[in-house]
Each structure stands twice: as C-alpha cells, then as structure tokens.
Amino acid sequence: MQKKSIDSALKVNRGIEQPPVVNPYIDNFYSKKRTGLLTKDEYLKGILAGNTTVLSQAITLIESSRTDHRTLAQSLISECLPHVVKSMRIGITGVPGAGKSTFIEAFGGLITAMGHKLAVLAIDPSSERSKGSILGDKTRMESLSIDPMVFIRPTPSGGSLGGVARKTRESIILCEAAGYDVIFIETVGVGQSETAVHSMSDLFLLLMLAGAGDELQGIKRGIMEMSDIIAITKADGSNREKASLAKALYSNALHLFPPPESGWVPRALTTSSVTKEGLKEVLDTILEYFKLTESNGYYLHKRREQSRFWMYESIQEELKNRFFDDPAIAQRIQEYEQKVLNGEMSSFAAGAELLKFYNTQ
Numbered sequence: 001m002q003k004k005s006i007d008s009a010l011k012v013n014r015g016i017e018q019p020p021v022v023n024p025y026i027d028n029f030y031s032k033k034r035t036g037l038l039t040k041d042e043y044l045k046g047i048l049a050g051n052t053t054v055l056s057q058a059i060t061l062i063e064s065s066r067t068d069h070r071t072l073a074q075s076l077i078s079e080c081l082p083h084v085v086k087s088m089r090i091g092i093t094g095v096p097g098a099g100k101s102t103f104i105e106a107f108g109g110l111i112t113a114m115g116h117k118l119a120v121l122a123i124d125p126s127s128e129r130s131k132g133s134i135l136g137d138k139t140r141m142e143s144l145s146i147d148p149m150v151f152i153r154p155t156p157s158g159g160s161l162g163g164v165a166r167k168t169r170e171s172i173i174l175c176e177a178a179g180y181d182v183i184f185i186e187t188v189g190v191g192q193s194e195t196a197v198h199s200m201s202d203l204f205l206l207l208m209l210a211g212a213g214d215e216l217q218g219i220k221r222g223i224m225e226m227s228d229i230i231a232i233t234k235a236d237g238s239n240r241e242k243a244s245l246a247k248a249l250y251s252n253a254l255h256l257f258p259p260p261e262s263g264w265v266p267r268a269l270t271t272s273s274v275t276k277e278g279l280k281e282v283l284d285t286i287l288e289y290f291k292l293t294e295s296n297g298y299y300l301h302k303r304r305e306q307s308r309f310w311m312y313e314s315i316q317e318e319l320k321n322r323f324f325d326d327p328a329i330a331q332r333i334q335e336y337e338q339k340v341l342n343g344e345m346s347s348f349a350a351g352a353e354l355l356k357f358y359n360t361q
Contacts, residue, residue: 037061040072044079047178052151055178059153059171067325077170080177087176088290091197093187093223094207099233099273100186103207105141106273110283111182112149119180120144120152121168123187123197151180165196166317169310172200198226199309202299203289205282206230210239210246225257228266228289231282235270243270262298264289329358 038046038057046054062073094100104120111118120141144150155168172183187197198204206227224230230250235243250268260266267285271278293299323329336354339345 084176091201119175236272
C-alpha cells in the first residue's frame with residue numbers, strides 16, 4: 001500500500017505571547033465570586049483604604065434582604081463606626097425639572113476643588129418591572145462620575161422608602177469610614193421621602209424652579225419648614241428676572257414660619273448650574289450654617305437625636321423582618337390573605353390574629 005503523504009500547504013504559525021490582563025487581581029475577583037462574600041475584615045480593610053469597589057460591594061451587602069447578609073452588614077457597620085470622619089451630610093431635594101442632578105454635578109465640582117471627598121447617595125424611583133433605578137443619576141453626572149474624589153451610588157427605592165432610608169443611613173456610615181467628608185443625599189423629588197432624608201442629614205437644601213408656577217405651589221408648610229436653604233435654579237438668560245422674583249417670594253414666605261431650633265435663619269438664593277453663578281454663594285451659606293450649628297451645639301444635638309430615631313426605626317424593621325421570615329407565619333399568611341380577599345374576615349382581624357399567633361409560639 002502506498003504511504004499517504006502528510007505534506008500540506010497549510011502551515012500553523014506559533015502564536016504571539018499574550019499580554020497580561022489589565023487587572024492583575026482578576027483571578028482573586030473570580031475566586032471571591034465563586035466562593036461568595038468577602039470576609040468582614042476584607043470589607044473593612046478595603047473601605048478604610050478608600051477602595052470604591054469594596055465600598056460598593058459593602059453597600060450591596062447592606063441592601064440585601066438575606067438574613068446572613070444583614071448579620072454580616074450590621075457587624076461591618078459596627079466595625080466602621082470608630083473610623084468615620086467628621087462630615088457634612090446635606091439632603092438635596094426639589095421639584096421635578098429643577099435640575100437636581102445638574103446642580104449636584106456643578107456644585108460637586110466646586111466641593112472637590114476645595115479638597116473634599118464627596119459621596120452622592122441618590123434615591124431613584126424604581127421600575128415596576130425590573131425594580132431597578134429609572135433615572136440613572138450616575139450616567140447623567142458625566143464629569144462628576146469620573147472624578148476620583150467622588151463616589152456616586154444610586155439606590156432604587158423599590159417602592160419602600162422606609163427600607164431604603166435605613167439602608168441609605170447605613171451607607172452614609174460606610175462612606176464616612178472610607179474618608180468621604182461631604183455626603184449628598186438626593187431624593188426622587190418633593191414627596192414623603194423628604195421626611196426620611198431630613199432625619200439623616202445635617203442641612204436640608206430645597207431646589208426650586210422659577211417661572212413654572214411653583215412660587216405659590218412650593219409655599220407649603222411641610223417642605224418649607226424642613227428647608228434650611230432654598231436655591232432657585234436655572235437663574236440665567238431670560239429666566240434671571242423670574243428667579244429674582246421667586247427669591248423674593250420665598251424669602252418672605254420663610255419669615256412666616258417659627259424660627260428653627262438650630263438658631264439658623266433659612267435663606268433663599270438664586271443659582272445657575274450652567275453659568276456657575278450663585279454656586280459660590282450657596283457654598284458659603286452652607287459653610288456659615290455649619291459654623292453656626294457647631295458653635296451653638298445644635299450639630300451634635302441633631303446627630304444624637306437622629307441616632308435615637310434610627311434606633312427605634314431599626315427595631316421596627318427587625319421586628320417586621322422576623323415576623324415575615326417566620327416559617328409558621330409564612331404557612332398561615334396565605335390562608336388569612338385568602339379569607340380577607342373572600343370577605344370572610346376583615347384586614348384588621350386577620351392581622352391581629354396573625355400577630356397573636358406569632359406572639360404565642
């Protein structure tokens with residue numbers, strides 16, 4: 001038999017040596033991803049070193065509803081408390097269209113230019129389908145999101161402001177432990193979330209829009225009483241005169257309310273995020289507020305009152321979690337729910353019986 005020739009025109013060349021991967025720690029990342037969470041010490045070490053990746057992972061841990069994750073998160077928060085830096089917590093809200101994200105981007109640049117580290121915790125409305133953030137503030141703050149002195153974390157509200165508020169409060173502690181000395185807490189807009197944000201911030205900044213019919217609509221006791229500073233945005237071009245008029249209206253309205261416990265006299269200012277006019281005045285006013293409240297002791301007093309408030313909020317949250325996580329309750333709750341839907345039992349009676357059963361176990 002004739003031997004088959006193995007000669008061929010096809011020739012395979014030796015490949016070139018591949019360059020190293022961009023991230024030399026990629027193998028560690030995948031190994032951690034396979035094995036699960038980081039240890040508490042690894043989280044703490046990364047946060048204290050200012051590692052934003054670890055900080056993000058730790059906040060994700062806080063946002064988890066799993067029992068083991070909550071236990072680890074609470075232990076981590078306790079370890080971070082002795083390392084928090086003195087900070088300025090500023091709550092920012094405003095009517096839809098007031099330009100909250102644009103203001104934060106422009107104002108944040110002014111903050112970092114002074115050498116401060118800024119963390120922006122934005123509470124976004126959630127999609128009813130995916131439960132994720134709708135607005136995506138991180139994508140709308142282009143220059144701020146690439147600033148190494150800035151950390152931006154949007155949190156989807158998920159339809160539950162109470163739970164998000166507690167998680168945001170805990171995220172603030174982690175950010176302060178990571179060295180961020182200015183914290184912005186941005187809300188979805190004027191609504192019930194302002195009360196929660198006010199309970200975790202040192203200063204409350206309300207952004208209003210002139211010339212949109214908000215001059216009278218904005219003068220409402222609840223939101224105005226909480227505001228330490230009102231900034232009328234987009235005060236440029238043809239809107240400058242309208243902004244000045246709105247400033248005068250809000251200034252007059254602020255004097256109608258009783259003086260706040262802080263001893264601070266709330267002010268109305270005008271600003272433009274495009275031309276940067278008024279931003280320095282807003283910053284100077286904020287610094288003046290903190291100087292006053294630190295000297296008269298209100299800064300520390302408010303922090304202590306907020307800590308007490310969140311202690312009771314945590315108790316309520318934990319009791320609710322324990323109730324719904326109880327296997328016996330999970331087994332019975334569907335039965336009672338069906339009775340309520342069928343009109344066989346009132347909602348109040350069903351709730352009372354379930355609580356009674358839970359307490360007698």
